[in-house]
Amino acid sequence: MVFLPAQFLSFFFLIFGFGLLIKGADFLVEGGISLAKRYKIPNIVIGMTIVAIGTSAPELVVNIISSLNGSGELAFGNVIGSNISNILLVLGISAIIYPLNVDRLTVLRDIPYSLVATVVCFFMVISSAFITRIDGVILLVFFSYFLFYTFFNKNLGSQNLDVDEIKDVKVKRAVVSMSFIVLGILGLMLGGKLVIDGATQIAKSFGISESIIGLTIVAIGTSLPELATSVVASLKKQTDIAIGNIIGSNIFNLLWILGLSAIIRPIKISSFAYFDVTFAAMATLVLFLFLYTIKQYKLTRLHGILFLCLYLGYLLTMFVR
Numbered sequence: 001m002v003f004l005p006a007q008f009l010s011f012f013f014l015i016f017g018f019g020l021l022i023k024g025a026d027f028l029v030e031g032g033i034s035l036a037k038r039y040k041i042p043n044i045v046i047g048m049t050i051v052a053i054g055t056s057a058p059e060l061v062v063n064i065i066s067s068l069n070g071s072g073e074l075a076f077g078n079v080i081g082s083n084i085s086n087i088l089l090v091l092g093i094s095a096i097i098y099p100l101n102v103d104r105l106t107v108l109r110d111i112p113y114s115l116v117a118t119v120v121c122f123f124m125v126i127s128s129a130f131i132t133r134i135d136g137v138i139l140l141v142f143f144s145y146f147l148f149y150t151f152f153n154k155n156l157g158s159q160n161l162d163v164d165e166i167k168d169v170k171v172k173r174a175v176v177s178m179s180f181i182v183l184g185i186l187g188l189m190l191g192g193k194l195v196i197d198g199a200t201q202i203a204k205s206f207g208i209s210e211s212i213i214g215l216t217i218v219a220i221g222t223s224l225p226e227l228a229t230s231v232v233a234s235l236k237k238q239t240d241i242a243i244g245n246i247i248g249s250n251i252f253n254l255l256w257i258l259g260l261s262a263i264i265r266p267i268k269i270s271s272f273a274y275f276d277v278t279f280a281a282m283a284t285l286v287l288f289l290f291l292y293t294i295k296q297y298k299l300t301r302l303h304g305i306l307f308l309c310l311y312l313g314y315l316l317t318m319f320v321r
């Protein structure tokens with residue numbers, strides 16, 4: 001296969017766009033945390049809003065731009081592909097680095113809710129060739145319920161809150177914090193545009209569907225913040241944070257990002273979407289069963305290896321489509 005200059009340029013745009021997305025999210029989070037701490041906003045509120053949004057900002061921006069450009073398959077593939085890579089790739093690598101001890105509340109509440117969200121999405125896919133605006137509203141209602149229940153649940157732990165990230169941010173002057181936020185938003189917007197342009201050009205030049213590009217390259221690229229956060233948490237042996245971030249991100253992706261994308265413009269579903277959503281549901285179910293059947297609620301290194309093997313198997317299916 002010969003790479004033409006235009007194809008090299010598309011890959012450069014894609015990689016540079018990912019860099020801008022990640023750095024833009026970092027700037028947005030740092031500026032937002034600094035501003036929130038200046039006005040004495042509690043850490044738990046910061047974690048559930050600024051940190052959560054910042055971590056999922058790359059997927060959100062990519063999907064909004066995809067929807068506005070009419071690239072619905074890319075938007076859908078990005079969400080489903082990110083969720084699959086989060087569970088099998090990110091958690092697989094994290095568990096191999098250090099076995100993951102998982103909070104009981106995450107196993108009994110958050111993972112089942114993520115599975116329910118995936119099943120709801122599956123029924124939307126099989127009922128129509130589109131994720132409609134009404135479907136988008138339904139997804140946002142599910143997301144609102146999850147936020148309400150999580151925020152007001154008296155048993156809420158700190159497993160989904162990256163406390164170290166909040167503590168490490170120093171309080172800056174308000175104008176500096178706002179500058180960070182503005183630069184972060186600009187980086188996200190430009191990075192998202194470059195990723196979409198690069199991905200669509202790669203798909204066209206190699207004759208690959210936008211759905212497959214979204215499920216693989218774009219999904220892995222937009223999952224880099226989750227990968228970085230989870231790997232660092234595993235290295236620090238803060239394993240509850242590693243898995244808490246992943247499950248929270250998957251719920252955010254399916255309900256908030258996909259819902260908002262569908263409201264902006266109904267998302268056309270590819271003929272392979274049934275398999276992809278089913279695989280995402282199966283990956284979530286396998287995660288739940290692994291944790292639930294082991295009463296210590298622990299993902300071992302063997303589980304991590306199995307997850308990586310499943311992910312490689314999923315990628316191989318792309319070549320037979």
